[in-house]
Amino acid sequence: MTPSATSTLPPPARSPQPLTDGRRGGLEQGLVLTFVVVPLLALAAAVPLAWGWGLSVTDIAIAAAFYVVSGLGVTAGFHRYFTHGSFKANRLLRIALAIAGSLALQGSVTSWVADHRRHHAYSDKAGDPHSPWAFGTGPRALARGMWHAHVGWLFDRDRTNAARFAPDLLADRDIVRVDRAFLPLAVASLALPGVIGGLVTWSLTGALTALFWGGLVRVALLHHVTWSINSICHMWGDRPFAARDRSVNVWWLAIVSFGESWHNLHHADPTCARHGVKRGQVDLSALLIRGFEKLGWATAVRWPTPRRLERLGVQASTRSTAGRTETVTDPEASGSPSA
Numbered sequence: 001m002t003p004s005a006t007s008t009l010p011p012p013a014r015s016p017q018p019l020t021d022g023r024r025g026g027l028e029q030g031l032v033l034t035f036v037v038v039p040l041l042a043l044a045a046a047v048p049l050a051w052g053w054g055l056s057v058t059d060i061a062i063a064a065a066f067y068v069v070s071g072l073g074v075t076a077g078f079h080r081y082f083t084h085g086s087f088k089a090n091r092l093l094r095i096a097l098a099i100a101g102s103l104a105l106q107g108s109v110t111s112w113v114a115d116h117r118r119h120h121a122y123s124d125k126a127g128d129p130h131s132p133w134a135f136g137t138g139p140r141a142l143a144r145g146m147w148h149a150h151v152g153w154l155f156d157r158d159r160t161n162a163a164r165f166a167p168d169l170l171a172d173r174d175i176v177r178v179d180r181a182f183l184p185l186a187v188a189s190l191a192l193p194g195v196i197g198g199l200v201t202w203s204l205t206g207a208l209t210a211l212f213w214g215g216l217v218r219v220a221l222l223h224h225v226t227w228s229i230n231s232i233c234h235m236w237g238d239r240p241f242a243a244r245d246r247s248v249n250v251w252w253l254a255i256v257s258f259g260e261s262w263h264n265l266h267h268a269d270p271t272c273a274r275h276g277v278k279r280g281q282v283d284l285s286a287l288l289i290r291g292f293e294k295l296g297w298a299t300a301v302r303w304p305t306p307r308r309l310e311r312l313g314v315q316a317s318t319r320s321t322a323g324r325t326e327t328v329t330d331p332e333a334s335g336s337p338s339a
């Protein structure tokens, strides 16, 4: 089925959008290259060039640690816990998750949650803050939409109304405090890698390289991964579940995004604590939540159950269900990683 050919997003409607719209052509694939792969290749090329004088094992270890803490702060914290309530957290964990997510420099917890709840309320329809389909379906419109969904939307002047989309967080004094501390937390997130690098190597060079790789490069990398969930994961991938939008599962982003790229399942079942629900679908955020649960810090975790999954159409590949023809005819393209 072909998507709507209008130049703007369709108005919010109750009827589900078509689930599949065929495979994208070469031009669109080229866009992924431009937005994601080329900058990453440039970065990868910089690593051997800098090795030995501008990059060390210490820098990599510091960058990795900050990537994991701030990344999981966003995925398990801002997203699965604060936005969707896929589990309950004790007070300390709640505050820790809000702080960890703030270190990703993606806005304060309340503004992040408000934007993301709005995304789910209007996904790929008018009102969605970052749909790649916002300008239509032609190659030029998609190029513009891809840029808009990836990063351009951040420059929109309209701010999502937190009073409407995140009143629960505005009413929480702990969260309001973390919200107010966003700027110092952001500065700390950039500066701390430098401080640690300086202390470990006891040198100014060590401080500067750790600041560069663990602060700047790590934040930029995590930004692109998070933005890819908004752009790529609404464009090119597999659509095994019955979501009311164009969300897709993208296996090759699963590890770096801590499981967030199983985005089609997420839109089909937003409160589910695990997004990679099928065998082989690695979901590190779910693993962390399982750890919190074992420690007793997280309770009432909304884990996928066979019944819950069946309702979402996980079994669709073996059944003929009206309206999901592509899923039925192409069982291998059902979101499983090929590796």
Ligand SMILES: [Zn+2]
Residues within 6 Å of the ligand: 119, 123, 229, 230, 234, 247, 263, 267
């Ligand atoms: Zn989405």
Ligand SMILES: [Zn+2]
Residues within 6 Å of the ligand: 079, 083, 084, 116, 120, 266, 270
């Ligand atoms: Zn979500």
